[in-house]
Amino acid sequence: MTAQHPDDMRPVDLFDEGLPVLPDQTSDDTDLGWGEWSSGSDDSHYLEERPPHWD
Secondary structure, X not given: OOXXXXXXXXXXXXXXOOOOOOOOOOHHHOOOOOOOXXXXXXXXXXXXXXXXXXX
């Protein structure tokens, strides 16, 4: 007879939708976390700040 460890007898729910182990995005990985305010998906600032060799 083999000895069983208590964890061997513990039921494990593989489809548990509890809290995520790690979030998809941390708060410091956002514009607000970098100290910037995002007003949406307006890309006009990229066109205004493009390098001169792109003309």
